[in-house]
Structure formats: structure tokens, C-alpha cells
Amino acid sequence: xxxxxxxxxxxxxxxxxxxxxxxxxxxxxxxxxxxxxxxxxxxxxxxxxxxxxxxxxxxxxxxxxxxxxxxxxxxxxxxxxxxxxxxxxxxxxxxxxxxxxxxxxxxxxxxxxxxxxxxxxxxxxxxxxxxxxxxxxxxxxxxxxxxxxxxxxxxxxxxxxxxxxxxxxxxxxxxxxxxxxxxxx
Amino acid sequence: xxxxxxxxxxxxxxxxxxxxxxxxxxxxxxxxxxxxxxxxxxxxxxxxxxxxxxxxxxxxxxxxxxxxxxxxxxxxxxxxxxxxxxxxxxxxxxxxxxxxxxxxxxxxxxxxxxxxxxxxxxxxxxxxxxxxxxxxxxxxxxxxxxxxxxxxxxxxxxxxxxxxxxxxxxxxxxxxxxxxxxxxx
Numbered sequence: 001x002x003x004x005x006x007x008x009x010x011x012x013x014x015x016x017x018x019x020x021x022x023x024x025x026x027x028x029x030x031x032x033x034x035x036x037x038x039x040x041x042x043x044x045x046x047x048x049x050x051x052x053x054x055x056x057x058x059x060x061x062x063x064x065x066x067x068x069x070x071x072x073x074x075x076x077x078x079x080x081x082x083x084x085x086x087x088x089x090x091x092x093x094x095x096x097x098x099x100x101x102x103x104x105x106x107x108x109x110x111x112x113x114x115x116x117x118x119x120x121x122x123x124x125x126x127x128x129x130x131x132x133x134x135x136x137x138x139x140x141x142x143x144x145x146x147x148x149x150x151x152x153x154x155x156x157x158x159x160x161x162x163x164x165x166x167x168x169x170x171x172x173x174x175x176x177x178x179x180x181x182x183x184x185x
Numbered sequence: 186x187x188x189x190x191x192x193x194x195x196x197x198x199x200x201x202x203x204x205x206x207x208x209x210x211x212x213x214x215x216x217x218x219x220x221x222x223x224x225x226x227x228x229x230x231x232x233x234x235x236x237x238x239x240x241x242x243x244x245x246x247x248x249x250x251x252x253x254x255x256x257x258x259x260x261x262x263x264x265x266x267x268x269x270x271x272x273x274x275x276x277x278x279x280x281x282x283x284x285x286x287x288x289x290x291x292x293x294x295x296x297x298x299x300x301x302x303x304x305x306x307x308x309x310x311x312x313x314x315x316x317x318x319x320x321x322x323x324x325x326x327x328x329x330x331x332x333x334x335x336x337x338x339x340x341x342x343x344x345x346x347x348x349x350x351x352x353x354x355x356x357x358x359x360x361x362x363x364x365x366x367x368x369x370x
Binding site for chain 1: 192193194195196197278281282283284285286287288289294297298301302329332333335336337338339340341342343344346347348351352359360363364367368370
């Protein structure tokens, strides 16, 4: 399923394609997924689980120390979003692809909105800490600054997926650092 | 087709759904679109045509004067991207939805990459003009600044589509103006 999604997208996620990838019959697969909606829901849950457990710079799962609080933590959380290596490209390709089906289904849209909302809350906490440390201007609205930084990262993901040659990892990082530098001025 | 896309997305764009919306038979439709790929290609071309001809702040089609050159023109071009009213929400919902199918097809991906590349070139020209007018710092790289501004706008589109309550038109405009203000500092 993962391989089907990262190459053919949600549009190409059919019971037949997944069965072919597994070398199984479509009939066997319908035992687990009676219809496409069931397959889609499963794919989005699996996407959630993979995203939650993948290695993160901002909050290492292996117990290693995260970057120091404030701006460095904000930067690490935003770097976690960008397609900086092959695995992150594949994951992002699937996330971006999920927006089409999620926007068409109220339940899935709500789940996605909640996900991005929680991410903005985490970024806002990093901003508040950076303000406390004097790394970001104290007069800026933390929620606005976090929403802007999230927008910047999400839009950069889309650009980098379509034009990887124009947006290699180094340029993505440089653009993000440029954004953070203008905020810190 | 437009109505199917804006509510069910590309995933829901089937010959059957379009035929039902038109009150026509699927058989009649297959006369024009022999398969789903043909229907998709047509939808993306139509999307291009609509985007090219819709009213724009940065380059009014009715011959009325565009905003003055430089920062004001950059701002207008970015406002043109945002889902600030119902029509722009519907159009953006379809654009964002198209990313899934476009990423899965090399031809469509190339067409999208070219489209965003041309948009970045136009934004870069506005940045250069704003720098000439002393509205933006002369030492900033115009292409980087344009890519950052486009990223900001695209990411804001995604956030606003999923959380319209958190991102009403006024807040989208305020966030964009905040981004431009930090660049101008």
C-alpha cells in the first residue's frame, strides 16, 4: 500500500493495485477492506502512525537530547517537515496526495485540520520560548508567527516535490533559515 | 466536472460522477473521454484556462490599471493566490487536489512544475522592482525572496482550506502583510 501511494498517489490507490503489489488476489484483499473508503481510512491511519514514530529532530524518540529550547527547537520542528531526504520525500508525497481525498470528506478534513492545529500549537510553544529567551521580538503574536512559519514550510514542501532540482535539501534549509532570520530581526 | 471536482476532488472525478452531474449517460461521456486519464487531462487544462482568465489583482484583464509596481504588485500577485472568497476557495480546493494526480504522472508533474516556476519568475520580477524602488533590502537574493513568498502563500492556502474558521480572509491578508513587512525591514 505504501509503495502504491508513494508512486501512484491516492488516485491510484485501488484494491486491485494493492493486491497486485502484494501478489494477492483482489478477493483476499476485500476480506480486509470491503471498499475503497476502508482502504483510504486505513492508509491515512497508517500515515499518522508512521509520522508519529519516524525519527524527529525536534523530539528524538531514542531519548537523545533534543536541540535546545526556543529558536533552535522551532527550526528543528520545521526541518522535520521538509522533504530533505528520500524517506521524507516519499512521506511528504503521500501527505500532499492525501489533501485531495481529505478535502472531499468532512471526517478526514476534520482529522487533518486537528493534526495541523496541534502542529501549530507545538510551534507556538517554541515561539513563546524563543521570545522569552530574547531570540524573537517580544511584540510579535506567537500564534501568527507560528502559523506563518508552518505556512512557509508547507509551501516549501509543495515546491520541492514538484521542482526537486530547483529545491535541493541545502536550498530548502537556506530558505528556512532566511525566513527565521527575518523573523529574528 | 467543475462541481464534481470542487466537492469530491480528483479522487471522486469519475466518468460516472460527471455523467450523473450532467444528466447524461456514461456511454455518451466515453465518446468524449475514453478513459479517466483523458478526463483528468481535460480537467487540468480547463483549470489552467480558468486560472488564466479569472479576474486578477496583479494584472486586471479588464484593462483597469494594476497596482503600482514593486511591493504593491508583489502583494497583489500573492493575494491572487489566496482563498479569500468562495470562488477562490473552490479554485484552490481543485488546485490542491490536483497535486495528488500530478505527482503521480511525470507529464502532469512537469506541467505543474513549469506553472509554479513561471509564477516564481513573475514574483521575482516584482521583487527586483521593489528593490529598485528601495522597498525591499537590496542585498536580498530576489529569487530566494520570491520562492519564500510563494511558499508562504501556498502553505497558507492549505491551512485556510482545512481550517477556514481559524484563517478567515482578514487573517490571511494580515499574515501575508506581516510576512511582507518582515521582508521590508
